[in-house]
Amino acid sequence: MPTVLVTGANSGIGLEFARQYGARGWAVIAANRTPFNPGDFAALGPDVTELRYDALQDRTAADLAQRLRGRPIDVAILNAGISEETTSAPEKVTADSFERTMLVNTWAPLHLAALLEENLKAGRAKTLVGISSLASQTGRYDVPRQFAYRASKAALNQMWRNLAVEWKDWGATCLTLRPGRVKTRMTDWQGDLDVDQAVRGMIGLIDAAEPAQSGQFLWHMDQPA
Ligand SMILES: NC(=O)c1ccc[n+]([C@@H]2O[C@H](COP(=O)([O-])OP(=O)(O)OC[C@H]3O[C@@H](n4cnc5c(N)ncnc54)[C@H](OP(=O)(O)O)[C@@H]3O)[C@@H](O)[C@H]2O)c1
Incomplete structure (x- = not known):
């Protein structure tokens, strides 16, 4: 059977x-910082x-990359992410929090993707997924604040477009996906979608993905992202 790698698999999405x-x-x-609850x-x-x-x-x-050396991975879903200082006014955004958000949400997925390149090459689907957000979009999401989070997800989309170019030769499909506003710990269990519905939608996009779509930012609710 195929293999999927998921970061932050202990919680939510x-x-x-x-x-x-x-x-x-x-x-x-499952590539987890906090271990799974036994249940x-x-x-x-x-x-x-x-x-x-x-x-x-x-x-x-x-x-992690060392432990996985030689193991094919069909789909890698780099999902781990944080959202801090979401209500901070511009003058209150701290360098510490901004840096941490960019490291976890943007740099770390790029770094891990690079470490997993050979595993993905060896897989059949060769699909790399970044979990992005509507918050990444310029001009489509007029809510206040969330400065670091929005910057980090916009940069993630851009990194994935770069990777799509970089990895075109070997047939990679690099996608960023928008889950929707999902009831998880990150949203304090508020949202429009239950987590099973959001993930079912995203898996549908992953199943249907083709290399020609590499670099795209997709939304599963039957309308353009
Ligand atoms: N929920 C939404 O509406 C929504 C909308 C758009 C995008 N997203 C994105 O979806 C992804 C998952 O979020 P979620 O809603 O499922 O929230 P969540 O339940 O809080 O899950 C976040 C996951 O990221 C992990 N994580 C955080 N910092 C980490 C680190 N330094 N190293 C490794 N893992 C780390 C967490 O692990 P710990 O348990 O160890 O903290 C947890 O597994 C995030 O990238 C988020 O930005 C969510």
């Missing part, structure tokens, strides 16, 4: 990706490997 791919019988590699782990499919990954500790990404 990442956990649901692990559940839904596990239910299909896929092998699931969640037990409910996943039969082939789950949990490895430690902290986006703020380069060594864990290197260790």
Whole structure:
């Protein structure tokens, strides 16, 4: 069966990706900073490997890549992300929080993607997914604040477009996806979508993805992102 790697698979959208791919019988590699709750782990499919990954500790990404050396990965979903200082006025946005947000949401996915290039090349689907947000869009999301988060997700989209160019030769499909406003810990369980619905929609996009779409930012609710 195919293999999916998910970062931040212990919570929210990442956990649901692990559940839904596990239910299909896929092998699931969960790259988690915080280990699964035992109950969640037990409910996943039969082939789950949990490895430690902290986006703020380069060594864990290197260790993860080392542990996975030679193992084909069909779909890598770089989902781990943070949202801090979402209500801070411009003058209150701190360099610390801005830097941390950019590291976790933007630099770490790029860094891990690069470390997993050979695994993706060896997989069949060769699909790299970044979990982005409507907040990444200029001109489509007129809500106040969220400065660092918006910058980090806009930059993530751009990095994925770069990767699509960089990896075109070997047939990679690099997508950024907008989940919708989903009821998870990040949104304080507020939102328009339940997590299973959002993830089912995103898996539909991943299933249908082709290399010709590489670099695109997609939305699963049947309208342009
Ligand atoms: N929920 C929404 O409406 C929504 C909308 C648009 C985009 N997104 C994106 O969807 C992704 C998942 O968010 P969620 O809604 O599922 O929120 P969540 O439940 O808070 O999940 C966030 C995940 O990211 C992990 N993470 C955070 N910092 C990390 C680090 N330094 N190293 C490794 N893992 C780290 C968390 O692990 P810990 O448990 O260890 O903190 C957790 O597994 C994020 O990228 C988010 O920006 C969500």
